[in-house]
Amino acid sequence: MNKSRTLKSIFAILAVSLSLASCDKIEQDNYIVFSGAAGEWFDGNGVSDHSQRAIIEKYTGVRCVNCPNADIAINDAVAGYGDKLIAVAIHDSSVFTRPIGQTPCLSTPDGDAWSHFFGVYAAGQYPTAIINRTLNGNAWDLFTPTSGINSRVDNIIGQTAQVALDVDAHNNNSTVDITVNLEFLQSVGSDLTLTLLLIEDGLVVTQRQPDGSDDENYVHNHVLRDVITDVWGADIECTGNSGEKRIAQFQYTPTSSDWKLSNCHIIAFVADKATKQILNAAQSEIE
């Protein structure tokens, strides 16, 4: 290779490298986005469905060979419990979440924050799940969700709900209008938070299988795309007295054009601000 060709090659490599590392451009009308953390609370009209629901958060990864088995178990459980069980698939930043080939990365900073907080990342065992962020003794009740789901769900949904919860979401010209209603069925003395999640179904992303092969047509459901509120939720302005009814409305503009709103739904859950344990949850399609 002569000198000029080598020089051209080096400049070409540099040019490609520069373009790969180029900076993000935020359009002027998108400098600020709805934070979701400041939804204003008003007295509401209550919630007709007083169901106690369970929410299973599964920590997973596209390179996790046992995760497809967990998906089967969770899908079966969701089919069996209907709207009493809500599923979330969280891709944190573990080595198991690194995309296979040129497929998109499903990790989220918020999911990663939870993974670190609940000790999933440190334990390094995937899949791992937790239902309603409950404790087992003094430790988080983390378990491998290929079994043991039903007993945990039964234990939760068999209780009377302290807080009834309802969420409604509408697509308003690519902005999602979200309405959340709460009704206190029992008095609650601790501070509570509301967390809103954007979840996407039907994502076709390569997934490593139990036999070690890579399935390019694997369909991922319940994938956490964004935490609309602060990662640990927005404060709920309430007294917590039994019978109290509160309502808040949120507007949310998705921060990525890669997310198909038509495949998304919204999950809301109420949690104890101090203990993080989830009192109740609900979900809604984006109509």
Place this chain on the structure above:
Amino acid sequence: MDKTARKLLAIATLLLFQFPVFNILNAQGILGGHVTGNVQFDGQFSRRDTTIGSSDVPEKLLSNARADILYTNGNFSAGLRYEAYLAPMLGFNSQYTGQGIANYFVSYKTQTFAVTAGHFYEQFGNGMTLRAYEDRYLGLDNAIRGINVSYRPWNGVTFKGLVGQQRYYWDTRGLVRGLDAEVSLNDVVTSWAESKTRLTLGGSFVSKYEGDETILSDISGYKLNLPHNVGAASVRMDLSHGGFGLQAEYARKGQDPNIMNNYIYKNGDALWLSASYSQKGLSANLQAKRVDNMGFKSVRSVSGEMLYINYTPAITKQHTYAFLSMYPYATQSTGEMGLQADFMYKFKKETALGGKYGTDIHLNASLITGLDTTVIGGKGTDGYTSTFFGTGDTYYGDVSLEVAKKLSSKLKLTATYGYMLFNPVIEGHEGDIHHNHILVADLTWKINRKNVLRFEAEWMGSDSKYDAAVDDKRCGDWIMGLVEYNFTSAWFVSVSDQYAYNDGIGNYYNISVGYTKNATRLQLGYGKQREGIICIGGVCRQVPASNGLTFSLTTSF
């Protein structure tokens, strides 16, 4: 660096140097290589003094210590630096508290290729897109821990690439990627090889990555939509012809809302120009720069001097005399314009102005202003617009004339006059501009080959007056005297006093004794230090008042 890595490195170091360490360190030829290093220990006792505002130090003794050890063997080198801040001396960030291996690297270098893994320092051009450097006196270390590669495919052509995280006290933060290319056309174009005109062109690109975080906007319920990858690029040239030189660099930075610019989305840019001429006995240099929103850090929410990726060259003179350096200029990376002219001339011996031994004059003038800006919004907007040639408030101005003349074979006098204006807004507080006149006389008497006596007298007249509400202890009119005696080529002792005789407060006396032998220097001092600010190259740190003993030991092997 985690504990395991530290242990491994310590074991590797001991094996490499073969315990006992100190007998071996001085030896040459370890495993066919060489070991060199240096050690520095600075200690400080300080006690309460209400007149200058110093406080008692709970630990009694504060110390900064470091040891650099470098092993080289042909093209290979490896090194580490152990640092201990137990506890950090006054003026150094308390986050330094602790000790450990703060810097370690291995490097392999040939004539055409070099790679460093571990911590490294690097600069692209003038540093306007990237300058990872360390200044121990500022408590500043922006070392990058990662991989740094440079490649010279031909003489005159250099490519550099790096990726890593920056040091943040005892941690590393951010993610920085950078590329740089430089071509010396006289080396590449055969027909230019012998040309008297020399031209070098260069360019660089640096980007940082940060994840998302919640930063609320000024509008209730909304947060900032933050860019995760922020890039900065620059082009530069260095042209010379005989004694003439012209250097220029222009840099731009993409949207980078951060704590320094109040989270605005305006692009940044900076232009630096320098024209110079030099010949025997004469040099002249004219510099200009314009900086607009070019603060570039690897973590957007960190203030202070750590984690800067880039550096804006200072174009004010780095003064050494006490009163001339009492108001140093701190570069305003958010926006400034500046001009500096520097002229040095030597009147030859046996001329009317040169006299028997010749006379050196050094004239320097600089002026720094803000930008002419129009505010269009706050956090979460483009912030402001600016006109390219418009100027805003005056930040700093400085004119100094230094005349150095050897009066006899044993006497040398350096006389300096300086005029300075200083706007306190550059240190972050409001107030009237200070106008100061400064005179310095520095007389050195070389008694004989081993004994030298130096006298220094300084005066500063200022229109500023001490105001307890502002508590700027630099205000007022000052005088200073210093006597320094160097004897036996090894010892020195100096006594000095600065006194605010009008419109100010404070009487700062110091005495120090030092001893130097070969590569070892020991210094002991006692006195009072005025609170203030020290700057090196426009980068500054606060120095609190202190009253007590200081000592310093440096050695190298």
